[in-house]
Amino acid sequence: MFSFIRSSNASFAIDLGTNNTLVYQPHKGIILEEPTSIAFDSKRRSFFECGESSKRMVGKNPKNIEIMQPLSKGAISNLTVAKAYIKEVIARISRKNFLKPHIVVSVPSDLNVMERNAVIEAGREGGAKSVQLIKDPLAAALGSHHAVEKPQGVLVLDVGAGVSDISLLSLGGIVMSKSLRMAGNDIDEAIIEYFKASKRVLISPLDAERIKHELGNLFKEEEKVLNVSVKNLITRLPETFYVSSLDVHQAILPIADKIVRLTHSMLSELPPVFAQDIYDRGIVLTGGSSMLKGLDAYLSSKLEIAVNPVENPLHNIILGAGRVIEEERYGSLLGA
Ligand SMILES: Nc1ncnc2c1ncn2[C@@H]1O[C@H](COP(=O)(O)OP(=O)(O)OP(=O)(O)O)[C@@H](O)[C@H]1O
Known part of the structure; x- marks a missing residue:
């Protein structure tokens, strides 16, 4: 092999x-x-920059340059x-x-x-x-040093940018898995939509991600605010807007609840032989979006099971x- x-x-x-x-x-x-991501120049009909240097062009590119995402x-x-x-x-x-x-x-x-x-x-x-x-x-399980080759169940919930996946592993294979093509990027999108609908301001995707990182929390805490440049959808003019963590909390809850439902549906279908293993050890939580504040505790409180975030979810x-x-x-x- x-x-x-x-x-x-x-x-x-x-x-x-x-x-x-x-x-x-x-x-x-x-x-x-x-x-x-990769940049494409339609005048020269060729790809040129990829990765970080192409991402930096987003929003600043002339018409002939398109920043493309292959996935x-x-x-x-x-x-x-x-x-x-x-x-x-x-x-x-x-x-x-x-x-x-x-x-x-x-x-x-x-x-x-x-x-x-x-x-x-x-x-x-x-x-x-x-x-x-x-x-x-x-x-993911190997990278966080779980023994996937043993005859015991390991339940891994991976919440990335585009996909949330929950898989039951045992004996080096996937016994069953469920996924939702919805994750961190959809949280950014939900933030944009929330502020568009309720505050009539347009936030850029990069700012939505920054807001998520800095203000996103699945538990209501003391209000925090962040100063963001937006486009006012009524005046059509740019302005500075104070984004409140309380609004961000409202915006992100529906996506978190979809991840709760995905996890619940997996737990409810666990083969009995694995149930004890999983309830003893809990769920392994990984993927970049596992860093959303409160996600582990939110899942744990809704599903009454331990949720253990890995040390290095992006790696x-x-x-x-x-x-x-x-x-x-x-x-x-x-x-x-
Ligand atoms: N501190 C943070 N709080 C909330 N979300 C975060 C944080 N850090 C990173 N993320 C999110 O994690 C996501 C990227 O995670 P990851 O790199 O695991 O995804 P990916 O591998 O590119 O996507 P996928 O696995 O879905 O194909 C992005 O949506 C990013 O905004």
């Missing part, structure tokens, strides 16, 4: 997320962490853009290596065959010698995928 690790071609693990891409090189660690809600939404993006990532990571690399890409557990094939095609045409896939929940999938290429015993977790 793991012949490629010993071959002369380099191997890399890639966490290709809706918002963030991370790359792990065996025995070096994380060597790239960037936004999953939407965890899956490749535009194959041409995805190929160009992966090609750029591979060019960067294997700059000093003339051989095509082997790559292991972590993907959401609910991708269908076409979506998985799109990742493999994008990887191969992007310049990889071979492409293998690992499912995000398995990588544990890539660290787990990295372990798979470093430790031969995990080779069986890979698939196509």
Whole structure:
């Protein structure tokens, strides 16, 4: 299975997320962490900047330059853009290596065959010698040092940017999983919509994310405010607006409740043989959006189960995928 690790071609693990891409090189660690975005110049008909430098152009780009995201809600939404993006990532990571690399890409557990094939095609045409896939929940559990290979249940809730996924793992595989194509980006969107409808102001996506990070809290606390530049939808003019954490709380609750319902539906369908394990150990909470203040306590209070956030929610999938290429015993977790 793991012949490629010993071959002369380099191997890399890639966490290709809706918002963030991370790359792990065996025995070096994380060597790239960037936004999953690429800029396209329609005048020259070519892609040029990718990652952080393309994200910085958002909102400041002339008409001929489009900032594109190859993924939407965890899956490749535009194959041409995805190929160009992966090609750029591979060019960067294997700059000093003339051989095509082997790559292991972590993907959401609910991708269908076409979506998985799109990742493999994008990887191969992007310049990889071979492409293998690992499912995000398995990588996340390994990255946070849970023993996925044992005959015991581990329940992982991953709330990323585009997808919320809850999976029950045992004996190195996924026993069952449920997902919702809704996560951190939808929280940003909910903030924008709330302020549009109730305050008649338009907030930019970047500010909505900043507001979420700084003021988002699923429990009502003492009011905090943040000064944000907005467009007044009545006067059509820009202005400075004070965003209140109490409004942000109202805006984000509906999405959190959808994540509660997803988790509840998984708990209610747990095979009895795993119920004891899960109620003893609780739910492993990961993904960037697990850092939304109060999410662990909110889930725990609504579902009456322990919810344990991982230490490194933005990195544990890539660290787990990295372990798979470093430790031969995990080779069986890979698939196509
Ligand atoms: N402190 C924070 N509070 C709330 N949300 C946060 C915080 N830090 C990061 N996030 C959110 O985490 C999300 C990114 O998480 P992550 O990198 O796990 O997603 P992804 O892998 O790109 O997406 P997906 O797994 O859904 O394809 C973004 O929506 C971001 O706003």
